[in-house]
Amino acid sequence: MILSVKAGKTGSAHIRDLKGxxxxxxxxxxxxxxxxxxxxxxxxxxxxxxxYESALWxxxxxxxxxxxxxxxxxxxxIEMPPIRQVGATFKKAPKVTKQQxxxxxxxx
Numbered sequence: 001m002i003l004s005v006k007a008g009k010t011g012s013a014h015i016r017d018l019k020g021x022x023x024x025x026x027x028x029x030x031x032x033x034x035x036x037x038x039x040x041x042x043x044x045x046x047x048x049x050x051x052y053e054s055a056l057w058x059x060x061x062x063x064x065x066x067x068x069x070x071x072x073x074x075x076x077x078i079e080m081p082p083i084r085q086v087g088a089t090f091k092k093a094p095k096v097t098k099q100q101x102x103x104x105x106x107x108x
Contacts (some may be wrong), residue, residue, distance in 0.1 A: 001080060002030045010034045015045040018064060028052040030064045031078055038066045054081045 002025060004018050010032070018030045029052050032038075038046075049064035061079045 001078075002027045004030065004032045004033065010036070010038060010042060011013045012041045012045040015042055015049075015064060015066075017068055018050050022049070022063065028063070029061060029078075029080055031067060032064070033067050033069060033072065037068055042066065057081055 002018065002021055004014070004021075004081070006014055014032060018032055021027070022030045030049070032046075040081065046062070046064040046066050051060040052063050054097060061081070064085045067076060067078070069080070
């Protein structure tokens with residue numbers, strides 16, 4: 001999942017940028033969070049991204065979702081597979097051992 005947070009004026013270009021990042025990073029879902037309600041053209045652009053379908057859960061989720069800060073503070077939730085599926089759906093960061101960290105510190 002890719003989160004994009006915008007504080008100023010938002011528009012359809014922000015959705016197109018987010019869709020490009022989703023494609024580049026091979027992410028399943030993108031969420032744009034802004035201070036103000038997105039205008040109609042922005043909502044239309046988000047819908048054109050289509051859906052991510054969870055094979056494990058057999059459910060579709062909007063590929064690009066729009067939220068305001070107020071909606072999130074009011075409890076509105078991002079539509080996504082349950083957290084327990086994250087390992088099966090989303091990329092995980094590589095694990096780093098203590099030895100690797102110590103070696104990196106020595107290299108500096």
